[in-house]
Amino acid sequence: MSTKIIIIIGVVLILIAILSSIKRNSDSRLISTKLGVPSGIIGVLMLIYASYSSDLVQYNRQIEQVSIGNKLKIEGEVINTKVVSPIDQDSVDCRILTMGVYPKANKNDIWVLIHPTDDRYYPQSDHTNTSYKRDGEWQVVTRFGGDLGEAYDLIVYETDSIASNFFSSTILKWKEVNDYPGLKLEEIPISTKEVDRIKIYTRKNCRGIF
Incomplete structure (x- = not known):
């Protein structure tokens, strides 16, 4: 019925x-x-x-659990946008809270993209929006779907509104069809600026959990 x-x-x-x-x-x-x-x-x-039992009410049957990795200690004035957690060469769970800092005067949007071994780029977002920013700190939920020990580049970009809209609309389209093919490097808007990059590894088998 x-x-x-x-x-x-x-x-x-x-x-x-x-x-x-x-x-x-x-x-x-x-x-x-x-x-x-x-x-x-x-x-x-x-x-x-x-x-x-329908889409009329979006009932979340499973609350998403995220973990926090090791954290880099920051001393003195922040002059560049960067990641503070996880740290370079860290091993992480399938869902983590990526955190960082930025100069308070910096008004650019911040996006985290992960780059696994399939050579595609995956923008990360909580709700198809930019990373949350406030008082010199930013954060975003980051999800991994690879095998145990798979290597990822975690890349932080500063973007303008055009690039932000592109990433947001891309994520929304992927969600609508439940297919996440990733982006080729040439598809990333030229107005994005890479500001930090670290290498991390999955410490669990995360394939197929999302």
């Missing part, structure tokens, strides 16, 4: 319950409460079931 049919039946049953509560002038009811009460209960349960 389709979700739409379940919703229609549920609404009808609730209407029956409402009509059972209406009295006529003769003090009789349009519909018996013996029919109306169970109809209302069943109708509500059907609507609840329909909402949780």
Whole structure:
């Protein structure tokens, strides 16, 4: 039975319950409460079931867990945008929180792209947006899908609005078809500027978990 049919039946049953509560002038009811009460209960349960089993309500059955890797100690004034966690040559879990710092006067957007052994580039984002920035610090959830011990370049870019829109729209398109082919190097907008790069490795088999 389709979700739409379940919703229609549920609404009808609730209407029956409402009509059972209406009295006529003769003090009789349009519909018996013996029919109306169970109809209302069943109708509500059907609507609840329909909402949780369809795209009408996006119900997250699994809360995404992320880990934090080793952290680089920063001393003194920050003059360049860079990664502070994970650190170069680190081994990481399948989902991590990549964190960094930037000069507070820097207004550019920050994007993290990972470059695995398939020679493609994968922009990372929480919700098809740029990395979160505030008070000289930035962060973004980063996901890996390779084998145990696979090597990745984790690359940080500063971008303008044009490049940011390109990355955001690309991620959105990938999500819509549930296919993440990655970008070729020549597809990355020329307005992006690489500001940091580290090499990391997966310490678990992350293939097929996303």
